[in-house]
Structures are given as C-alpha cells and as structure tokens.
Amino acid sequence: MNDDMSSAYEERLEAEVDAVLKGLPERTAPRTLLPRVMAAVRSLALPWHRQSWQMWPEALRAASLAGLLALFGGVCLAGWKLPQAEAYASIAGQFSRWLSGVCAVWNVLGALFGATLAMVKHLPAGLIAACLISLGLGYGLCIGLGAAWMRFAFARR
Amino acid sequence: MIEAESFELFVRDYQNMVFSTAMRLLANEAEAEDIAQEVFLKAYRRFAELRDSPTAGGWLKKVATNLSLNHLSRYRARWSFFSEMRAGGGEEEIEYAAPEDLREEVARADCREVVEEALQTLPAAQRVPLVLFHLEGLRYEEIAEKLKVSLGKVKTDIFRGRRALRRKLRVQLAEGV
Numbered sequence: 001m002n003d004d005m006s007s008a009y010e011e012r013l014e015a016e017v018d019a020v021l022k023g024l025p026e027r028t029a030p031r032t033l034l035p036r037v038m039a040a041v042r043s044l045a046l047p048w049h050r051q052s053w054q055m056w057p058e059a060l061r062a063a064s065l066a067g068l069l070a071l072f073g074g075v076c077l078a079g080w081k082l083p084q085a086e087a088y089a090s091i092a093g094q095f096s097r098w099l100s101g102v103c104a105v106w107n108v109l110g111a112l113f114g115a116t117l118a119m120v121k122h123l124p125a126g127l128i129a130a131c132l133i134s135l136g137l138g139y140g141l142c143i144g145l146g147a148a149w150m151r152f153a154f155a156r157r
Numbered sequence: 158m159i160e161a162e163s164f165e166l167f168v169r170d171y172q173n174m175v176f177s178t179a180m181r182l183l184a185n186e187a188e189a190e191d192i193a194q195e196v197f198l199k200a201y202r203r204f205a206e207l208r209d210s211p212t213a214g215g216w217l218k219k220v221a222t223n224l225s226l227n228h229l230s231r232y233r234a235r236w237s238f239f240s241e242m243r244a245g246g247g248e249e250e251i252e253y254a255a256p257e258d259l260r261e262e263v264a265r266a267d268c269r270e271v272v273e274e275a276l277q278t279l280p281a282a283q284r285v286p287l288v289l290f291h292l293e294g295l296r297y298e299e300i301a302e303k304l305k306v307s308l309g310k311v312k313t314d315i316f317r318g319r320r321a322l323r324r325k326l327r328v329q330l331a332e333g334v
Binding site for chain 2: 036
C-alpha cells in the first residue's frame, strides 16, 4: 500500500517537474556574449606571433621552450665561468666603484639584520614558541572566519 | 558572405540555447558566459563542417554540457569548502498528497523566472542530474556515467531535486512572486 503510494507519488512528481522544466523557454544570452566571442574569433585570426603563447603552433612552442632553456643554461654557465675570466676582475672593479653607495646601504641593512637576529636569540624559547602559535592560530582564525562568511554570504537559500 | 559575418549569424542563432544549457547546469551567469564563449570558439574551429549541418545545434548542446560538467568537477570542487552550503539538507517529510498540480499553478502564474530561480537555488548535486535528466534527456545510467557516481545516487539526487524544486516553487508561488 505504502509502496504503491510512494511509486504513484514519484511518477506524478516526475511528470509535473518534467512538464514544468520542459516548458521553460531559452534564457536570453547576455549582450556581452556576442562581442566577446567575435573579439576572441578575431584574435584567433591574428598571425601566431601576435597571439598568446598557448595559441602558437606546437613546433614553435617547443622551439621557443628549447630556446628559453638554452638561454637559461647559458646564463647559468656564464655565471659560473665568468668569474674565472681575466677581464672579469677589471669589469667587476668598475662596477664596485659604481655600486659603492649601494654597498653602504647593504652593510647597514646587514648590521641591522644581525642585531635583530642577536636580539631574537636572547629571547626565551617559550616566548618565541608562543608567538609562533599565536600567528598560526590567527591564520587559522582568518581562514575559519573567511569560510564562515563565504558560507553565510553565498548560502543557497 | 565573409566567414566572420557568417559566424556571427551562427552565434546569434545559437547563443541563447548554448547559454541556457550552461546556465542551468552552472547556476552562475559569469561562468555560463565563459563556457558559452569556449563552446563557440570550438565551433569556430569546426565552422566549415558545422555551418550547414543540421546537427549543429545538437553538437553545440553536447559540447556546452560537457564543458559545464568539466568546469563543475575541476574548478568548483576546489572552492566547495568555502562556498557550498547544504541548503534544505536533511530528510524532509514526503508529501504524498499534493493539493494541486504544480503544472497548473506555474502555468496560471506564468512565472518562468520563478522556476529558473528555484532551479538555480538547488544544490549542484541535485540540480545537475535533474537538468541532465529533464532538459538534456539523458537516462539515469548515462548521467551516472557522466558524473562518475552510482546509479542509486543519481536516482536519489534526482528525486530529492524534484521534491526540493516543487517545494521551492510552492513557497514562491504562495508568496505571490
């Protein structure tokens, strides 16, 4: 009896929902869709070098990737070999004269960093651990509050 | 006719259908517009075949459905922790006796907007199989395969979706929207 009722209810529900949903007209596309599609189509018609890298032909993408890797390798090799070259010392000397002002700032920053580090080393380990735990808890609280807010704000009612 | 112009006419003809398909699955206008654009870009690459094909509409609908489902599985899952809210979750009482046929009420009130809105507020787990079954005409087995879930879950979700949709519509119609 109950099964029959349940099955009749399900069938009726299916028929009702089917009729209601199938009776829906198509939604009107936003007015921005057509211009967006046509702009994207026009960009597809551009020559490959004016398109984004993902749209380049496969061979060119592979070649450009190989070129960039070779360039990176070259830079690494130069960084390793250059200090051994004779001309390097004179060029480095010239650069060091230009950069003497920057070096002074760098030294001050280094001293400040060293002093801060020494100060932190003298702080009790418990205090540092408490600070780190507070930071972690604060971060967790931000995530928790953010998630709660998102769930509340975008709840499907 | 120049190809771009011809394609523009093609997009005009099908944009509502493609957008509707994506919108009903995603329930998000911005995402549905992105998917619709992607569908038409795919169509542009095959425009020579599609322009005079009588099955172009079916092809577009299928691509829109697949891209929307991919989008749901790839991107939505990442944000579900923050954004998915179980609305109307839990088990509700089954109302065996309906006082009036929903079709009559909806037809009388001529409130298609209300139906669209009610559909969009269903949780994705119910809305997606419901749309695939009633609007895309897929069978339970096909939906289970597409969504990579069990047949039983599809049937349960569709049943719950129908019930939730009916309840939402009743409430909104009673409020005189």
